[in-house]
Amino acid sequence: MNICEMSLLSLKKALDSGTLTSEAVVKAYRDAWEADQKSALPLNGYIEFFEDAIDLAREADVLRAKGDARPLLGLPFAVKDNISIKGKSCTCGSRILRGYTAPYNATVAERLLAAGAIPLGRTNMDEFAMGSSTEYSSYGPSRNPVNRELTPGGSSGGSAAVVAGGQAPFSLGTETGGSVRLPASYCGLYGLKPTYGTLSRYGVVAFGSSLDQVGLFSREIDDIGLALSVMAGKDSKDDTSADLDFSALANLSPAEIKGLRVALPEEFMREKGLDPEIAAIFDNACQWFRERGAVVETVSIPVLEAAIASYYVIALSEAASNLSRFDGIRYGLRKDPGEGYDELYVATRSEGFNAEVKRRIVIGNYVLSTHFSGDTYKKGMSVRARIQRDVAEVFKSFDVLLCPTSPTVAFKLGSKVDDPLAMYLSDLFTTFVNLARIPSLSVPMGTTAEGLPVGVQICGPHYGEEKILRVAKAWEATR
Amino acid sequence: MNEKPIHTDGDLTYEIIIGCEIHCELLTKTKAFCSCENRYGGLPNTRVCPVCLGLPGAMPVVGREYVEFGAIAGFALGCEVSRFTKFDRKHYFYPDLVKGYQITQYDLPLCTNGQVLINLASQDETPRFKKVRIERIHLEEDVGKSLHIEGAHSYIDYNRSGVPLIEIVSKPDMSSPEEAALFMQTIRETLKYIGATDGNLEEGSMRCDANINLKVIENGKEWRTPISEIKNMNSFKAIRDACTYEVGRQLAEFRTDRQNFSQGFKVTMGWDDAKGETVVQRTKNSFIDYRFVVEPDIKPFTLSDSFIETARSKVGELPQPKRDRFRKEYGLSDFDVNTLTTERSLADWFEQAAKASRDPKKVANWVLAEVLAVLNERNISLDELKITPAHIASLVDTVVSGAISSKQAKDVFAEMLETGDMPEAIVKKHGMEQVSDTSLIEAIVAEVFAANPAALDDYRKGKTNVVGWLTGQVMKASKGKANPGTATALVQKRLAELK
Numbered sequence: 004m005n006i007c008e009m010s011l012l013s014l015k016k017a018l019d020s021g022t023l024t025s026e027a028v029v030k031a032y033r034d035a036w037e038a039d040q041k042s043a044l045p046l047n048g049y050i051e052f053f054e055d056a057i058d059l060a061r062e063a064d065v066l067r068a069k070g071d072a073r074p075l076l077g078l079p080f081a082v083k084d085n086i087s088i089k090g091k092s093c094t095c096g097s098r099i100l101r102g103y104t105a106p107y108n109a110t111v112a113e114r115l116l117a118a119g120a121i122p123l124g125r126t127n128m129d130e131f132a133m134g135s136s137t138e139y140s141s142y143g144p145s146r147n148p149v150n151r152e153l154t155p156g157g158s159s160g161g162s163a164a165v166v167a168g169g170q171a172p173f174s175l176g177t178e179t180g181g182s183v184r185l186p187a188s189y190c191g192l193y194g195l196k197p198t199y200g201t202l203s204r205y206g207v208v209a210f211g212s213s214l215d216q217v218g219l220f221s222r223e224i225d226d227i228g229l230a231l232s233v234m235a236g237k238d239s240k241d242d243t244s245a246d247l248d249f250s251a252l253a254n255l256s257p258a259e260i261k262g263l264r265v266a267l268p269e270e271f272m273r274e275k276g277l278d279p280e281i282a283a284i285f286d287n288a289c290q291w292f293r294e295r296g297a298v299v300e301t302v303s304i305p306v307l308e309a310a311i312a313s314y315y316v317i318a319l320s321e322a323a324s325n326l327s328r329f330d331g332i333r334y335g336l337r338k339d340p341g342e343g344y345d346e347l348y349v350a351t352r353s354e355g356f357n358a359e360v361k362r363r364i365v366i367g368n369y370v371l372s373t374h375f376s377g378d379t380y381k382k383g384m385s386v387r388a389r390i391q392r393d394v395a396e397v398f399k400s401f402d403v404l405l406c407p408t409s410p411t412v413a414f415k416l417g418s419k420v421d422d423p424l425a426m427y428l429s430d431l432f433t434t435f436v437n438l439a440r441i442p443s444l445s446v447p448m449g450t451t452a453e454g455l456p457v458g459v460q461i462c463g464p465h466y467g468e469e470k471i472l473r474v475a476k477a478w479e480a481t482r
Numbered sequence: 483m484n485e486k487p488i489h490t491d492g493d494l495t496y497e498i499i500i501g502c503e504i505h506c507e508l509l510t511k512t513k514a515f516c517s518c519e520n521r522y523g524g525l526p527n528t529r530v531c532p533v534c535l536g537l538p539g540a541m542p543v544v545g546r547e548y549v550e551f552g553a554i555a556g557f558a559l560g561c562e563v564s565r566f567t568k569f570d571r572k573h574y575f576y577p578d579l580v581k582g583y584q585i586t587q588y589d590l591p592l593c594t595n596g597q598v599l600i601n602l603a604s605q606d607e608t609p610r611f612k613k614v615r616i617e618r619i620h621l622e623e624d625v626g627k628s629l630h631i632e633g634a635h636s637y638i639d640y641n642r643s644g645v646p647l648i649e650i651v652s653k654p655d656m657s658s659p660e661e662a663a664l665f666m667q668t669i670r671e672t673l674k675y676i677g678a679t680d681g682n683l684e685e686g687s688m689r690c691d692a693n694i695n696l697k698v699i700e701n702g703k704e705w706r707t708p709i710s711e712i713k714n715m716n717s718f719k720a721i722r723d724a725c726t727y728e729v730g731r732q733l734a735e736f737r738t739d740r741q742n743f744s745q746g747f748k749v750t751m752g753w754d755d756a757k758g759e760t761v762v763q764r765t766k767n768s769f770i771d772y773r774f775v776v777e778p779d780i781k782p783f784t785l786s787d788s789f790i791e792t793a794r795s796k797v798g799e800l801p802q803p804k805r806d807r808f809r810k811e812y813g814l815s816d817f818d819v820n821t822l823t824t825e826r827s828l829a830d831w832f833e834q835a836a837k838a839s840r841d842p843k844k845v846a847n848w849v850l851a852e853v854l855a856v857l858n859e860r861n862i863s864l865d866e867l868k869i870t871p872a873h874i875a876s877l878v879d880t881v882v883s884g885a886i887s888s889k890q891a892k893d894v895f896a897e898m899l900e901t902g903d904m905p906e907a908i909v910k911k912h913g914m915e916q917v918s919d920t921s922l923i924e925a926i927v928a929e930v931f932a933a934n935p936a937a938l939d940d941y942r943k944g945k946t947n948v949v950g951w952l953t954g955q956v957m958k959a960s961k962g963k964a965n966p967g968t969a970t971a972l973v974q975k976r977l978a979e980l981k
Binding site: 053085086088093095100103105106109204205206207209211212213238240241242243306320321324326327328329330332333334344345347366371372375380384431 | 532533535536537538540541542543571573575576577578581582583638769771772773774775776778779780781949978
């Protein structure tokens with residue numbers, strides 16, 4: 004039994020039955036991380052592996068012996084570097100937050116800790132979650148465990164790499180426009196972006212607040228259900244969080260595929276950038292549904308053509324706003340030429356942010372500036388409202404919506420890093436989900452001839468997490 | 483009602499145009515978007531949390547009391563309160579601003595279209611009102627406070643960061659510095675009265691920005707001078723002085739450059755109280771781009787009917803209508819009603835006593851003369867007194883009924899202040915009931931006359947002032963209980979018999 008290949012649920016069973024200790028589990032992951040650090044091309048998934056993880060594991064073992072039966076007691080997880088854990092650094096992969104220690108827990112972390120889970124470490128990311136390859140991290144890029152010359156995707160690339168690379172059983176990432184699903188697809192994992200509001204954003208450093216949502220990576224579908232069951236629900240500290248009971252997700256049964264109504268948006272199928280091999284794997288997925296008696300139909304949602312434009316207008320406007328707080332006054336990096344406030348801000352932000360983040364701040368502020376807010380920002384908002392409406396309309400007639408996660412497989416490190424527009428197009432199929440605020444799960448559906456993973460998204464209606472996880476569970480059973 | 487005073491200066495005639503923006507801190511228990519305590523002062527940076535410090539990941543949650551106070555203030559200032567409202571972000575950089583933006587309301591303010599009446603008459607004159615329209619009232623969070631030490635560091639206290647504010651924006655309806663000051667006074671009085679703010683100007687609970695310019699007519703041609711915005715004035719005197727100074731400065735500037743104002747541009751100024759002049763903070767033609775964005779962390783919300791109605795009902799009677807009513811119902815003078823209505827607690831206290839008594843006018847005299855004197859001497863508030871409105875009502879009634887004299891009432895008042903006993907109990911305890919029984923008093927008069935033959939001689943010789951002296955003796959002999967009126971009458975009667 005190789006601990007590092009076990010799912011969260013099988014680890015839980017092993018801890019429950021006493022065949023494994025939490026200490027042994029955490030030690031196995033730490034050993035795997037340490038060994039990988041010494042390899043020729045380390046994954047660089049962790050920015051920091053927490054020193055106290057082993058101690059927490061020993062404590063968990065003692066508590067378990069005393070009869071503590073919390074659902075995630077002694078089970079480890081990795082967490083993206085933009086989610087606050089009290090007493091730990093939280094830097095968003097950026098120089099500007101070097102030295103900042105979070106004085107409080109993000110609610111998602113708080114709930115995992117309360118359930119007994121152990122944070123292993125914080126994972127690498129594109130600076131402030133801006134990027135699709137984790138190459139925009141100030142800690143250097145992460146690598147794809149499937150092929151280390153390739154990107155694991157981004158911005159939650161570190162969180163995907165540690166799970167796919169056997170250094171954590173599951174991890175938390177965040178999404179604004181596909182940052183969990185894209186790396187999940189590139190690394191052959193399940194990656195869920197829950198409905199906006201399912202998970203509290205309190206303590207999660209904001210990028211585009213109206214689009215952001217914490218997401219999860221795992222190798223098996225049950226693990227996502229288990230973790231969601233303890234994390235979801237109303238948080239009095241987040242006005243946008245939803246009041247839901249997801250406890251049933253701890254025990255997922257496969258969905259009945261016969262009679263399931265599946266929608267395929269034709270706008271994405273016509274997309275010129277779609278890799279033919281991915282198109283073929285996607286066809287197989289549709290075939291899998293048809294063979295089992297699902298009703299699979301093409302639908303047209305014309306406004307999706309404008310999704311990526313609307314996405315960038317809104318995401319960058321909110322990003323420019325959210326990143327204003329990093330000014331060098333209260334925490335993090337400070338560069339002070341001693342000439343006054345304006346000079347302090349300029350020096351700190353010039354040095355603290357990378358080129359991509361600065362580009363997005365400038366675009367966001369340009370869009371919001373008095374001369375343009377009248378049309379560009381409002382237009383972006385009205386297109387978004389249309390997307391929300393038209394996508395919701397589809398779910399009146401269909402159970403799930405199916406589409407590829409990414410137009411391409413994982414690309415080579417360095418191939419798009421200097422071409423921001425090419426990088427932005429990685430999010431072609433994912434951003435509409437964030438705009439529509441629906442849940443979407445990227446499911447590993449197959450591999451290309453080269454052996455590279457390809458994911459397919461199963462999207463559901465608002466708070467339809469259980470539905471899409473159960474559909475994925477049915478697929479997983481036939482894998 | 484709203485005719486504009488025209489001024490002249492040499493060959494120029496001009497009108498003054500002033501609009502005010504008043505920031506007012508609300509007396510909620512918690513800050514606007516977190517559960518930190520909302521209180522002034524204290525050790526710097528002790529009342530802060532991730533939310534009011536704007537730490538990475540922190541999110542605002544709107545306090546219910548905050549919105550309620552905003553709505554109550556809106557109703558008190560004659561506004562319409564919007565059912566549907568939302569928050570926005572206004573961006574600028576300053577060290578006391580923790581997030582690089584302030585949460586505020588941009589295009590959907592909580593309250594709109596209000597008005598207040600400012601009284602242009604002086605206190606003892608019959609009121610002379612002018613209407614000032616209020617464009618909007620919106621909710622906004624306060625920022626931290628900077629302390630600059632010359633030649634050393636700057637320090638920032640974030641205790642104030644996130645304190646709930648309302649910003650009241652008037653129409654440019656004021657036509658003199660005096661009116662601008664009166665407007666702020668009226669707003670302060672009203673908001674203090676409804677308990678929305680403590681109105682403490684020294685502590686910065688209320689600050690006023692004045693936008694001022696002139697409409698100048700020269701040789702039949704009309705000009706508008708560029709607008710100055712004078713920021714953060716926290717006294718009525720500062721508003722008067724700064725606006726007066728600005729009128730002079732703008733006139734002088736107009737004479738040299740004849741510039742017309744252009745939309746959206748203004749000079750931002752501060753008022754230097756020591757030098758008595760305005761100081762330019764941001765130059766003319768500077769344009770601040772706040773880059774408003776919808777606050778995505780707070781869902782737009784709809785206020786329920788019951789929420790709106792509760793807020794409306796909490797406004798209660800405002801000072802001006804109360805003054806009119808007191809004048810009419812209790813027959814009080816302008817001066818008396820003005821004093822009695824300076825604070826709602828005092829007005830309510832008075833009214834409870836007035837309603838319980840047979841003589842509200844006497845009650846007013848007691849409250850104004852005796853009760854207020856005690857409050858001032860001891861520097862305490864009404865609820866720290868041992869006596870209640872019922873005590874004063876009962877004391878006044880005891881005097882009116884003739885049971886005790888006014889002079890005795892002073893002693894009773896002093897005692898009930900100390901013990902909290904009701905006047906009846908005190909009167910009984912000391913046997914102070916006034917004696918009005920004529921035969922009893924006649925007997926005492928007879929004793930006094932018998933004991934003071936010299937005084938009677940004096941009277942016979944024409945010294946009429948012995949009446950008072952003899953009455954005094956009668957009062958003394960009765961230990962003060964004799965009804966002074968009866969005693970005087972009997973003394974006079976008996977003296978008349980002497981002749």
